[in-house]
Structures are given as structure tokens and as C-alpha cells.
Amino acid sequence: MDQYTLNLLFVGASFALYIGIAVWARAGSTAEFYAAGRGIHPITNGMATAADWMSAASFISMAGLIAFGGYVNSSFLMGWTGGYVLLALLLAPYLRKFGKFTVPEFIGDRFYSPTARIIAVICLIVASITYVIGQMTGVGVAFSRFLEVNNTVGLMIGASVVFFYAVLGGMKGVTYTQVAQYCVLITAYTIPAIFISLQLTGNPIPALGLFGDHVESGQSLLTRLDQLVTELGFREYTAQDTTPSSVLNMVLFTFSLMIGTAGLPHVIIRFFTVPKVSDARWSAGWALVFIALLYLTAPAVGAMARLNIIDTIYPNGTAEKSLAYEARPDWMKNWEVTGLLKFKDKNGDGLIQMYNDKSKSFAETAESRGWKGSELVVNRDILVLANPEIANLPGWVIALVAAGGLAAALSTAAGLLLAISSAVSHDLIKGSINPNISEKGELLAARLSMAVAIVVATYLGLNPPGFAAQTVALAFGLAAASIFPALMMGIFSKRVNNRGAVAGMLTGLIFTLVYIFLHKGWFFVPGTASYPDTIAGSLFGIKSTAIGAIGAILNFAAAYLVSSVTEDTPDEIKELVESVRIPRGAGTATDH
Amino acid sequence: MTDTNSSNKTGGSDNSAYWSTNIRIIIVSLIIWAFVSFGCGILLRPLFADIKVGGTDLGFWFAQQGSILVFLCLIFFYAWRMNKLDKEHGVDE
Numbered sequence: 001m002d003q004y005t006l007n008l009l010f011v012g013a014s015f016a017l018y019i020g021i022a023v024w025a026r027a028g029s030t031a032e033f034y035a036a037g038r039g040i041h042p043i044t045n046g047m048a049t050a051a052d053w054m055s056a057a058s059f060i061s062m063a064g065l066i067a068f069g070g071y072v073n074s075s076f077l078m079g080w081t082g083g084y085v086l087l088a089l090l091l092a093p094y095l096r097k098f099g100k101f102t103v104p105e106f107i108g109d110r111f112y113s114p115t116a117r118i119i120a121v122i123c124l125i126v127a128s129i130t131y132v133i134g135q136m137t138g139v140g141v142a143f144s145r146f147l148e149v150n151n152t153v154g155l156m157i158g159a160s161v162v163f164f165y166a167v168l169g170g171m172k173g174v175t176y177t178q179v180a181q182y183c184v185l186i187t188a189y190t191i192p193a194i195f196i197s198l199q200l201t202g203n204p205i206p207a208l209g210l211f212g213d214h215v216e217s218g219q220s221l222l223t224r225l226d227q228l229v230t231e232l233g234f235r236e237y238t239a240q241d242t243t244p245s246s247v248l249n250m251v252l253f254t255f256s257l258m259i260g261t262a263g264l265p266h267v268i269i270r271f272f273t274v275p276k277v278s279d280a281r282w283s284a285g286w287a288l289v290f291i292a293l294l295y296l297t298a299p300a301v302g303a304m305a306r307l308n309i310i311d312t313i314y315p316n317g318t319a320e321k322s323l324a325y326e327a328r329p330d331w332m333k334n335w336e337v338t339g340l341l342k343f344k345d346k347n348g349d350g351l352i353q354m355y356n357d358k359s360k361s362f363a364e365t366a367e368s369r370g371w372k373g374s375e376l377v378v379n380r381d382i383l384v385l386a387n388p389e390i391a392n393l394p395g396w397v398i399a400l401v402a403a404g405g406l407a408a409a410l411s412t413a414a415g416l417l418l419a420i421s422s423a424v425s426h427d428l429i430k431g432s433i434n435p436n437i438s439e440k441g442e443l444l445a446a447r448l449s450m451a452v453a454i455v456v457a458t459y460l461g462l463n464p465p466g467f468a469a470q471t472v473a474l475a476f477g478l479a480a481a482s483i484f485p486a487l488m489m490g491i492f493s494k495r496v497n498n499r500g501a502v503a504g505m506l507t508g509l510i511f512t513l514v515y516i517f518l519h520k521g522w523f524f525v526p527g528t529a530s531y532p533d534t535i536a537g538s539l540f541g542i543k544s545t546a547i548g549a550i551g552a553i554l555n556f557a558a559a560y561l562v563s564s565v566t567e568d569t570p571d572e573i574k575e576l577v578e579s580v581r582i583p584r585g586a587g588t589a590t591d592h
Numbered sequence: 593m594t595d596t597n598s599s600n601k602t603g604g605s606d607n608s609a610y611w612s613t614n615i616r617i618i619i620v621s622l623i624i625w626a627f628v629s630f631g632c633g634i635l636l637r638p639l640f641a642d643i644k645v646g647g648t649d650l651g652f653w654f655a656q657q658g659s660i661l662v663f664l665c666l667i668f669f670y671a672w673r674m675n676k677l678d679k680e681h682g683v684d685e
Contacts, residue, residue: 074655078629081660085625088667089618093674207657211646220647238648240637250634258629276685278678281671288667292660299656581611584683 003395007146010399011406014184018407022177042279046286048178049270051185053287054294055131055412056138059185060405061469064383066302067309070229070237072246074299075254076469079476081288081295082254083261086484088284091262092271094491096280097579097586101272103265103483104427110490112573113498114432119505121423123482124265126513127475128416128423129453131264133524134471135413136162136461141381141468142409144338146402151339152462158409159458165410166417166450181407186293188404192388192397193297196304199391206300214307225303228310231318232355233362237303245535249546253473256548260476263484265423266415277583305383308390313354313376319369322351331389340379347372354378380467420453421446465520470545474516477548481508485555491581494574496563504559512551519544610681617673621666629659 001009058080066073098106103124108117136155139162144154190206197209201221214224226236235241261267270287271280313323325343335341343352347370354376356362385405388397425446430437437445464471482505489496489504496504519538521528531537533544542550579585632640637651645653678684 071652071655074633074652077656078633078659081663082625082629085621085663085666089621089670210656211648211653222647222652224647226647238652240634240651242638247634251630254629254634278671278675278685281667281674285664285667285671288664292664295660296657578607581614582607582683583678583685586685 001395003398004146004148006395006399007402010396010403011146014403014407017180017184018177021180042274042282043286044175044179045270045274045279045283046288047182047290048175049267049283049287050290051178051182051407051411052270052415053267053412054185054291054408055472056135056142056405056409057469057472058291058294058298059189059408060138060141060384061134061381061467061472063298063301063305063387064380065467065469066299067306067383068380070235071240072250073302075250075257076473077295077299079254079257080261081291083258084284084288084291086258086262087267087271088281090488091268091491092280092284093277093583094580095268095487096271096274096277097581097583099272099586101269102422102427103268103487104423104431107486107490107501108427108431110573110576111486111496111498111501112570113502116486116498116501116505117427118432119502119509120483120486121427123478123505123509124423125420125453126509127260127264127478127482128266128420129457130478131472131475132413132416132420132453132457133460133464134468134475135409135416136457137464137471138381138405138468139409139413140461141338141340141379142385142402142405144340145335145382145385146399148334148337150337154338155458155461159454159461162410162413162417163451163454166414166454167447178411181411182290185404185407185411186290188400188407189294189301189384190297192391192393192401193301193304195393195397196308196387196391197300200304200307206304207296210300210303221307222303225307228307228318232310233359233366234356237306245541248541249535249543252542252549253546256477256480256546256552257473258480259484259552260478260480260548263479263482263487264476265419265479265483266412268487269419277586301384301387305387305390308387309354309378312390313352322353324351326350328352329390331386334389335382335386338382340382342377344375344377346375352376417450417453421450424449460524463524463526465524466545473545474520477516477545477551478509478512480548481512481551481555485552485559489556489559491577493560494569494577496559497566497569499566500559500561500563503562504555504557507558508551508555511554512548515539515547515551516544606681607683610677610683613677614674617670617677621670624662625666628654628662633659 062076065076095106100106100109104117104120107120108114136159139158140151140155143158144151147154147157193206194204197203197206200214201209201212202215203209203212210221212221213219214221217224222238226238229237271283274280274283312329314320315323325345332341336343349370352375353371354374355366355371357366357374385401388401425442429445430442465474485508486501486505489501517523518530519533531539535541535543538544632651633655637649640650643650675684
């Protein structure tokens, strides 16, 4: 059986599984559809949350960024897991006690202001759409490879699949579908990692293999990698850039991802529907257990893939003759079709050279070897999907990874689209514009907003502002700067009032959004950026992915400042805050 | 809210003791949270450069794996501790 058929078979079978479970669970109970997770064990809920949470950014993109960036991209690992601590300690139990279904509803009630609710809807939509752009990038990469088409066509096909998937609606709400998706994606992620770890280090656990010894050279794996990359003019893989500006950016970026995690609506919603407040606390822990299974493996995947790529291109050592283009392995040919891997023979020797051509200290060595620039361009987002091919793993593993990548991207894209559509139909239209809208009208509005969101995200996804995980990081910055502070102040301060919350959210959102647009282009349109998005070139010396942390601080500051000069919160709001803080008396979540 | 009756049973002063204990637990947990990630993983990494872990140093391990493991312990500790606190103050469900 050829690879193409095998891919189709695995992807098709996994889809059939999700749909099958959805149909089975739906027939079982209608209530399940509305209150996903109620009466479901925290472990099961944790697994479903993990599937919801881990997207194309975690699955497809992250390890590639770590592979090519090394230590500095540890921010993704710490940021996207550390946020769960904030979620578990600062938000989840209290929002569960509050017992409503959407984030804007909490903000609207706590800050006794329809304006605050609408602003929360806007914040939610801006962050979620940015997030969906990142998913589209990932979906595009996955589809282009497994259908063997170019990236743009892959993106279009992916967008239509996401549309039908999300509009099927209830599927996403069924916890057991997500449990199945989690199982597919974690198997798909770990199996190739285990194979590769065994090949390179003899250790079947990739997370341990990363810190183990490289079988071939007898050195530590990371020492070996450090040595190879420096021989090609790069900074050591594990090295830290200790200049203050670089450290500052890493701290702010990590912080921004952490608080963004705790501010993203599609994850928070999951904690609204667990049976008890204590379950909300346990669920966050179990979610992180299942997320950690992937996150502890990801750095191993990244480092080992980098090592394998260097060994492929320089089979006899970095100082010797590199791989001839004509003799390139199949995986390079396969990925050339998608346009995400490009070779240009700059020195006309028919060999592939890949090294750091921006390093001044390495330029002399390169010249003496007759190298005229790095000739192979590898898109970071292909790394995880190409990984099994690079390591010569069997065809079914390659097909499994394609299915896993799509499971990750689709489950999250559907979750986000659901959050966008419920914000528009439930909070915006039913909550303020037209409270008397019929259920049918509400459903139509939900579908329409989903369709608009997909079209916008696909269009912007054609020229994405970065690799999937970087685009998603921008979404986290926006959520960090706008939603998280409002939720936290709503629970931990009785003093912050309606005006304070509105001022805070607007300050955080506008500041962060404008800063991102100044560096990434207005509405992400290429060529409209005013500043380069580098540490040195950016407006405040802070990269756009890290600015959310500053936005969040401004949000807190503006909210406290405005609240302190305006009237105190009414007594009934103080009582509401008191009651949210005490677990006793949490009923089931209510809709109205 | 429909729960005012049940939560009033416990009395106001007890609730504020419950809340300040909760805040204390949160603050201690967040100090540990920041110490392992921002501290050991980033800012303090040069201090641990001599402690070797599998071909690199302790800070690198904290940045890529150690902090995640500590986060897990923190969340489960908090859930266990708070559920106990709920019972001590009679505010559990």
C-alpha cells in the first residue's frame, strides 16, 4: 500500500471514529449535548480539556520552533503549562461557583454593566480569531502534505473541513469525542518519538532520552547537538542569551503565554460545567497531566529532529561533503511538493548546504569551503509531521501522525469557533441587541458568525503573521491583556467597579492590538508594519509576541486607577463576590 | 444567586478566615510557581550553570521539563489542601 492511501485510510478512520462516537453519545442523551462534562469524572474531563487545549500550535508547530530556536523557545513549554496553575488557583473554582455558561456573562454580571459584557465579547472574538488563524496555518500544512498539494490548496481544503466539522456543532460538545481525539493525538505524537528516542539514545522514554547519551557518538545527546550546531555557525542549542533585553523578552513572553492560557474562553468554559467546585480544582490538574504527556515529549522531539536533519545533510560530518541534491531522501521530495521546503543551489555544486549564513564569525569558514549561503529552507511547521519520514519510520507511523495533527487542529478550531459563535449569538445578540430573538434565529446567528470567522481566518491564514505557534502566541497575548485581568479582579477585588473594568479591558486590548499591528502589519496584511519584529528593532525593545504581559499590567493599572476615583461597587455586587469565593451552594450551571 | 441561604449558615467571620487562608495558600503556591519557571528556568539559570544534568545544566532542565513537573504537583497540592480547608470551615458542597 502506498503512503498516500495509507494517509487517507488513517485520517478517514479517525474521522469515522469521532463521528461514530458523536452519533452514539448523542442518541444516548440530549442533555449531554448541552452540558458537556456534567456528571463526568474529573479524569475524563481533564482528558477532554487537554484535547480542546492542545491545538496545531502544540502538536504541529511547537517542537519545530524548539528544534530551530533551542533553549529560548522553552517559553512555549513553561508558558502553556504554567497557565494551568493560574487557572486552577485563581479562576476555575470561582467561575464554576458563579455558574454561568460564558465568560462575557460573568464579566457583565460582576461588573453590572452591559457595556463591559460587550467589550468582553469583542476581546474574546479578537483573541479567538487570531487563534483560529494559527490553526488554519497548521491545518494547511497537514492537508497539503497528506493530500500532496501545495500549501494554499491545502489551506482551502482544510478550511472547508473545519467549517463542516464545526457546523456539525454538537460534536465538539460531546466529551467522549474529545477523549477519542486526545487518544489519537497523544498516540500519534508519542509513537514516532519513542522510535526515534530508541534509535538515537536507546531509551524508550523520549523525555529521558533527551538527557541521555547519544548511542552513535557515546556523548550526551545535548552535548552532541550543541557541538554540531556550533560547527555550522549557530549558537549552542542549550545556550542562553544572557543580554538583559533577551532575558526580559523571554520572561515577558513566558508570562504572556501563562496568563493568556488562563484567559482563553474555550478552556475556561470547560470548568463551568463540572459537577462541583472541588471537581473544577481536580480537573485542572488532570488536564495538565494529559497535556504534560505531550509537553514533556515535545522538547525531545525537537532536539532529536534537529540532530537527525543535520546528520541527513552532513552524513560524514559537518566539515565533509554534504548531501547531493540528486541523492536527497524521499521526505525532502515529498515536502518540496507543498512548497514548505525549498532548495536553491547557490554555489552550483549540486550539494545541499544548510548553515547559519548570518553569522559573521562563521562567514570565513563558509567561504573557505565554497559555501555561498544556506541553501535549504525548511518551514518550522513541517518538522513534527516530517519527523517520522526523516527517521525512516514505517508508513503507518507517518499516516498516524497526519491523523493526530488534524485531530489537534480540528478539535481546537471547533472549540474556538463555538466560543466565537456563542459570544455573538448568546452574549451580543440575545444579551443586548435583541433579547427576544427566537431559538432558531440564535442558531442561525451562531452559524453565520462561525462562517464569517472561518472566512476571515482563512484569508488571513494565506499570509500568516508567523508560524502556527507564533500566531497562536499573539492570540494568547491578546487574551492575557484583555480577559484574564478582568476575570481575576472580578474575583479577588470587591473595589473594581464597572468603569474600572471597562477602562482596563479597553486599555489592555487596544494597547496590545496596536502594538501587534505595528510590528506584524495592520490586520496582519503584509507590508503594512512600521517596525521590524525583532528585539532590537521593535518600538519598546519587546517583541510583539511578548507584549501581552505589558498589556495585562496596563489593564490592572487602569482598572484600579479608574475604580479608585469613581464610586464604590454596590452592596449586591460585594455579596456576589463573597458568594463566588465560597464553594458551598454551587448549583448546576444555569443558562440564564 | 440561589445559594445565599446555605452560605449564610457558616457566618461572616468564619468566611473571612477561610478566604485569608486561601489567599495565603495561593501566594505561597505562586511564589513556587514563579521560582521554578522564571527563576530556575530563566533568571537564575547562570547560577546553576555548574550543576550538570545530562549534557547540559539544571536551568535548561527546569525550563524544558522541571517546571512542568512542579506545576503538576502544585495544582494537585492546591486541590487537596483546599478541599480539606473547605471541610474545616464547613463550606464544602
